[in-house]
Amino acid sequence: MTDNSESATRRAFVTAAGTAGVLGLAGCTSNPNSGGSGGSDGGSGGGSDQLSGTVDIAGSSTVFPLATAFAETFQQEHSEVNINVQSTGSGGGFANFFCPGETDFNNASRPIKEEEMQQCEDNGVEPVELTVATDALTVIVNNDADFLDSITVEELQTIWSAEAQPETWSDVNSDWPDEEIELYGPSDASGTYDYFIEAIIGEEGPGHRQDYSATEQDRTIMQGVQGSEFAMGYLGFAYYSQNSDSVKAVAIDDGDGPVEPSLETAKSGEYTPLARPLFTYPAKSSLAEEHVAEFARYFVENTTDQEVVANDVGYVPLTDDQQAEQMEKLETAIEEANA
Structure with missing residues (x-):
């Protein structure tokens, strides 16, 4: 599968995702900042063509189809940004990729656990919890x-x-x-x-x-x-x-x-x-990278999209108020990451 799966509909991709389990590079084990050094600065408010770099995401198989749908459309707008999404399970993603500092995001179908927070803290990783949808297990x-x-x-x-x-x-x-x-x-x-x-x-x-x-x-x-x-x-x-x-x-x-x-x-x-919230957790340090921050914004901005979240993927979108709350949390984290 190519990084830009433009030939497939999101609906077909969700079905295929259960078998493939990955979008982009299969390994998804590069350093969170691996894409930053290769991208252009872009300046404040740089155009879409100026964004470049790599975003590595692991975690929940449940959030996987939502993350891949947003990754596909983001890459269509920002062709120099490479987004790798891997389905490892929430806990597997935290333990093996995100908390060790190997990925920029971890998707999760439940809140991060205390022991995972401790592992992240031990490795200098600060997760930012963002609610992205509701699932009916x-x-x-x-x-x-x-x-x-x-x-x-x-x-x-x-x-x-x-x-x-x-x-x-x-x-x-x-x-x-x-x-x-x-x-x-x-x-x-x-x-x-x-x-x-x-x-x-x-x-x-x-x-x-x-x-x-x-x-x-x-x-x-x-x-x-x-x-x-x-x-x-x-x-x-x-x-x-x-x-x-x-x-x-x-x-x-x-x-x-x-x-x-x-x-x-x-x-x-x-x-x-069995109705439950779904999450993605960007690492605050990764949000200092412009292309990572812009994808995080794109992710949250689209959580109210009925067509994608509900019709294409199959989850309950956020309300406008819920989205605004998550965006405020994200913008605060981005500001602190760049301080």
């Missing part, structure tokens, strides 16, 4: 799983927690078939995994069962569930929405009746407890 089953259209939070907890570890569907609900449960989901490097524990299993609970097929590729989760009548998985709504004919989304009953995952139910707050 989606539980999926096979299209032929006629026995399961909705599930309670308690049943979901029973299936996925390390405590019960039921082997068959009937072990969870006597009305369900006496067939072995096959489970597919994100690995423990994923923010989706962390959020699922927090929302469904409970952070003080027994933990997430480990006898399941774990992957950082959402497409692999889709294919696993699609291939077995008695399989279940969970992933970000964007990947489900692009493949909704292949699998079935399960409505979640949090006590007030089943609610299906959608942009509308996530935005209204009805889809509990």
